[in-house]
Amino acid sequence: GDSVTQMEGPVTLSEEAFLTINCTYTATGYPSLFWYVQYPGEGLQLLLKATKADDKGSNKGFEATYRKETTSFHLEKGSVQVSDSAVYFCALTANTGFQKLVFGTGTRLLVSP
Amino acid sequence: DGGITQSPKYLFRKEGQNVTLSCEQNLNHDAMYWYRQDPGQGLRLIYYSQIVNDFQKGDIAEGYSVSREKKESFPLTVTSAQKNPTAFYLCASSTPSGRAVNEQFFGPGTRLTVL
Numbered sequence: 001g002d003s004v005t006q007m008e009g010p011v012t013l014s015e016e017a018f019l020t021i022n023c024t025y026t027a028t029g030y031p032s033l034f035w036y037v038q039y040p041g042e043g044l045q046l047l048l049k050a051t052k053a054d055d056k057g058s059n060k061g062f063e064a065t066y067r068k069e070t071t072s073f074h075l076e077k078g079s080v081q082v083s084d085s086a087v088y089f090c091a092l093t094a095n096t097g098f099q100k101l102v103f104g105t106g107t108r109l110l111v112s113p
Numbered sequence: 114d115g116g117i118t119q120s121p122k123y124l125f126r127k128e129g130q131n132v133t134l135s136c137e138q139n140l141n142h143d144a145m146y147w148y149r150q151d152p153g154q155g156l157r158l159i160y161y162s163q164i165v166n167d168f169q170k171g172d173i174a175e176g177y178s179v180s181r182e183k184k185e186s187f188p189l190t191v192t193s194a195q196k197n198p199t200a201f202y203l204c205a206s207s208t209p210s211g212r213a214v215n216e217q218f219f220g221p222g223t224r225l226t227v228l
Contacts, residue, residue: 042222044205046218100161101156
């Protein structure tokens, strides 16, 4: 079945450092890919998405490119802030039939001043 | 403002008791979902509903029940048959399949603790 693999955390960075959180996927067909963010004690918020190969999703300084050849959707940000501390989930959904979201296990990011 | 509300935020239950978690949305979405989140395991789908009066089991439905009598509401009952109910429960909604890629919108969650 479809699955998503994320790098284990926590990822600990200093403010203004460069961030990469790796995400790879296994899926049949051509899934859509998402990054969700969860701040402490809250629900998930959509951060960015990409619906086809080579699409780049971007939001709030975060970017991720849909790489079909490597089945990857790595999340990057050039300069992290303390307020970016959260758990980040990579997810996919099939583009046919019922669009069930399949989540990775999440990666916790801790940014220190 | 449109959104999803879940209540209560924290819920405590004694073993052997059923408990119902509320989920309401005013986004006019047809599809609604319930997920369970455990530390280090990501989110797992419990039940989903694509239209009113219809719902299907997700990956971990045992010990849970739902109803969908109104488009806006999708309550989840955690029954005494659920062996390990302590978890963070998230409700979500989306537009149905066949339209634009269905971004799911999440509520703030309910943390259930069984004492």
